[in-house]
Amino acid sequence: MIHEVFPVGVLQCNCSVIGDEQTREAMVIDPGDDIDNVLDIVRQHGLTVKQIVITHAHIDHVGGATKLKQATGASILLNQNDYTLLKMLDVQAAWIGMQSPGAVAVDSSIGTGDKVAAGNIVADVLHTPGHTEGSICLYFESDKKLVAGDTLFAGSIGRTDLPGGSYKKIMQSLQGPVLALPDETIVVPGHGPLTTIGEERDSNPFLTR
Numbered sequence: 001m002i003h004e005v006f007p008v009g010v011l012q013c014n015c016s017v018i019g020d021e022q023t024r025e026a027m028v029i030d031p032g033d034d035i036d037n038v039l040d041i042v043r044q045h046g047l048t049v050k051q052i053v054i055t056h057a058h059i060d061h062v063g064g065a066t067k068l069k070q071a072t073g074a075s076i077l078l079n080q081n082d083y084t085l086l087k088m089l090d091v092q093a094a095w096i097g098m099q100s101p102g103a104v105a106v107d108s109s110i111g112t113g114d115k116v117a118a119g120n121i122v123a124d125v126l127h128t129p130g131h132t133e134g135s136i137c138l139y140f141e142s143d144k145k146l147v148a149g150d151t152l153f154a155g156s157i158g159r160t161d162l163p164g165g166s167y168k169k170i171m172q173s174l175q176g177p178v179l180a181l182p183d184e185t186i187v188v189p190g191h192g193p194l195t196t197i198g199e200e201r202d203s204n205p206f207l208t209r
């Protein structure tokens, strides 16, 4: 599977372009900003974007979704528990002193039990509330890879002090579906360097206490 991870926007959100080498179909996860860069990477690999997946409705992850949809015609997928947060994009823009990207129209809600596909590449959706009510992770079992949004970072976890955040829920999400994954699973967090489930199980201060 083709997988490019690169930071976008002022908050350096990790955006993923994931493509099927055979069918050249792709999904883009968390196109927060810098959509021209995203489209360059898509073009370099000769991919067609079919799905735009948003791990949660914070502006640094969802801000470029409408522009990417206009360029590709792909569907926007977000868990419905984040629809309220999505309506607050203007407020979120003001928090970080940037211009509002305008409204984002979601095509479908996704949650636990759903699968997102790009060609023959399939990801299982894990609803992992805590950072926000509608936070999700995507697990690519074939490649043992987890795109974790802001639920899990190398050495840390997502903040829970913003609207919709819950420390209790993020710990339940981590100790439930996330840590149930195999140790060798590569974790692509919403910001910062990649890690593995085993590394975080052993050394993440939030998970070892």
Ligand SMILES: [Zn+2]
Pocket: 056, 058, 131, 150
């Ligand atoms: Zn966030």
